[in-house]
Amino acid sequence: MRTPLAGALAAIATVVSSAGPHARAAVDLELRAERETFGVGSVVDVGLYAVSDEGTVFSGLDVLITWDPAVLGLSEPAIDNGPHDWSFVFGFLSDEQLDRLNADCGEDVFCDPYTSLPFNDGDAMFQAASFSSATATAEGVLVATFRFNALSETPLTEIAIVDTLGGQHSVTRVLQPGGMEVTGNLSGASITILGMAALSVWDLSAPAGRIQAVVVSGTVSDRPTFGVEIVAELVARPGNTGTVTFTEAPPVDILQVGDPWPMAGVFTPFDTDLSSSPDRNGSIDDSGSWVPVPVTFSGALTVFPVVTSADAQGVWDMRLSTSYGTSSFWQELDTTLRDGTLTIVELGNGNGDAAIDMFDFSEFQLCFTGRLDPIDPPAYGLTPGLSCGVYDFDDDGDIDDYDYAAFQDVALGPAP
Numbered sequence: 001m002r003t004p005l006a007g008a009l010a011a012i013a014t015v016v017s018s019a020g021p022h023a024r025a026a027v028d029l030e031l032r033a034e035r036e037t038f039g040v041g042s043v044v045d046v047g048l049y050a051v052s053d054e055g056t057v058f059s060g061l062d063v064l065i066t067w068d069p070a071v072l073g074l075s076e077p078a079i080d081n082g083p084h085d086w087s088f089v090f091g092f093l094s095d096e097q098l099d100r101l102n103a104d105c106g107e108d109v110f111c112d113p114y115t116s117l118p119f120n121d122g123d124a125m126f127q128a129a130s131f132s133s134a135t136a137t138a139e140g141v142l143v144a145t146f147r148f149n150a151l152s153e154t155p156l157t158e159i160a161i162v163d164t165l166g167g168q169h170s171v172t173r174v175l176q177p178g179g180m181e182v183t184g185n186l187s188g189a190s191i192t193i194l195g196m197a198a199l200s201v202w203d204l205s206a207p208a209g210r211i212q213a214v215v216v217s218g219t220v221s222d223r224p225t226f227g228v229e230i231v232a233e234l235v236a237r238p239g240n241t242g243t244v245t246f247t248e249a250p251p252v253d254i255l256q257v258g259d260p261w262p263m264a265g266v267f268t269p270f271d272t273d274l275s276s277s278p279d280r281n282g283s284i285d286d287s288g289s290w291v292p293v294p295v296t297f298s299g300a301l302t303v304f305p306v307v308t309s310a311d312a313q314g315v316w317d318m319r320l321s322t323s324y325g326t327s328s329f330w331q332e333l334d335t336t337l338r339d340g341t342l343t344i345v346e347l348g349n350g351n352g353d354a355a356i357d358m359f360d361f362s363e364f365q366l367c368f369t370g371r372l373d374p375i376d377p378p379a380y381g382l383t384p385g386l387s388c389g390v391y392d393f394d395d396d397g398d399i400d401d402y403d404y405a406a407f408q409d410v411a412l413g414p415a416p
Helices: 003-012 358-367 401-410
Strands: 027-033 036-037 043-051 057-066 070-075 089-091 123-135 139-149 153-163 174-178 183-187 191-193 197-201 205-206 209-224 227-238 244-246 255-257 280-285 295-308 314-323 333-338 340-345
Touching: 027 057, 027 153, 027 191, 043 057, 089 244, 123 139, 153 183, 174 183, 174 280, 197 314, 205 209, 205 295, 209 358, 227 295, 314 333
Parallel strands: 027 183, 036 191, 197 333, 205 340
Antiparallel strands: 027 043, 043 139, 057 123, 057 153, 057 174, 070 139, 089 123, 153 191, 197 209, 209 295, 227 280, 227 314, 244 295, 255 295, 314 340
């Protein structure tokens, strides 16, 4: 069994020289996260710092940390990446002789005295000791880094340092040679964990020989916007006939929640452009714009018009990627991308099955606008799950009584 830290420090007290005139000045302990906001699935590094305006020296410390295990998971042993050489004791050592905070077992069950990681139950005891003294500075000297995985979304969670935990034996303390305690104030780190940015392209049906709007939509919650690209691509399946190609995509307004530039109005960072490839429509990007704080966007992020040839038949896969690659990152935070399909159908057949039936009639009713023609862009708009363009028989931008009469002519009921 390893020697408890207090005894270890006493054993090496004769090796370490006196701390000097500021020996008894307090050492504050602070936890500092590398940033305030993380995405689900991200690595969260939290540094433990020793702070003293007096330049106080210390030879070791016990630190009790707590966290919410439902939103953060301790992923590996403490990382020794500070400037001091903790040559004697370092890490989450077995504390069977204390209050069992690091014991990965139940009561009366033998625990490995050399375990390197505590049970991930939301508390742990970190220990460090050295044969030479470290110096706490006003800026803070890094003692160790604790690494967590962000498990679930939360508006605010804290990794805290607490005075006592588990019982009378486990306490947070900073020690000088000989066991002199110089513990000061304790402060934790608060972070926000965001759900993954979710972007998708709607499944669509379109009649041959028409222009159809491919919509990229989703929610980008509290993300920075600088340097982001999203690419939409069309891929024909084997056996398809004809062509489906992008046309030039205009800029699109995005609903912004929050005003990063007070009194400056709505901020719309995204523009679209047409790439050299007919099946890849270039990118949605922020055109080098910058905002001082993360912002939130939701709804239709952009519309990519595509034109289908008169002889087009089959299903085209619509794929999303970011930065012309397979990885999906929104400013280094995880992003989920949902691909979709574009199915060429006959007019009136919204779901592309073998019949124009009551399903299509119910969709027709949802898409009906009344007479407004001619109108561009179409009055029936862009609604997830609806392909209203297939009910616009005369392609005039509305769905009215003329279209209803044309629909009745082709509606045959369910297929046998």
